[in-house]
Amino acid sequence: AKAVAASPNGKPEERGVRPIDRLGFDSPTTVRGSLSVVKAEMTSLASLLTALGKVPGPSHALVFSRNDADDFVHPTVRGAMNGTFTRKPGDDGGPRESAELAQREMTFSQALVRNAALDAQITLHAVAGSGPAHLGCLGTTAEATGGLALPFDGQMPALLGAALQAFGSRYRLTWTEAAESPSGRQPLSITTTRGGVTLAAPRER
Secondary structure (H helix, E strand, O other), rough: OEEEEOOOOOOOOOOOOOOHHHOOOHHHHHHHHHHHHHHHHOOOOHHHHHHOOOOOOEEEEEOOOOOOOHHHOOOOHHHHOOEEEEEOOOOOOOHHHHHHHHHHHHHHHHHHHHHHHHHOOEEEEEEEEOOOOEOOOOOOHHHHHOOOEOOOOOOOOHHHHHHHHOOOOOOOOOOOOOOOOOOOOOOOOOOOOOOOOOOOOOOOO
């Protein structure tokens, strides 16, 4: 790996406090301000990946994250989009509007980082979230590049160690298309009969 990045403003998990309450989803204005900070952080990460892509050879980026960006994609945020909340005269919306705003902005930011990693041919790995149902803001993004998404739990050190060993020996496969190949995107299947080998590839390229 050529770079290890950590969230600059990571915060410890506040047990018993819902993300939509901690992030102030009662006020879309407050949420909009927090999202602008997250967008700047994600843009910086995308720029870092682009710069790493200029270094010759296979590249990996490992991101540890525990901050607002992870809370903005928490399952409770998606749930708030379908919730019913009391309105007050003169307010600018509530949790539902904040959740819809967060969903839209985070989808854009995740796509920005994913495209930067794919364009730079960097395998992104993410350590974030609390379990399979919540792998942080970069979980699905990492998997799209062929990388790993691991939660912060007791098994993380062992899983991360095994992953580093697995990615220590890699082979780059290339192929040429026959002249009569059909146009457009076609499925590609890669298999092996060799034991103890893990095949990993980005879902998109």
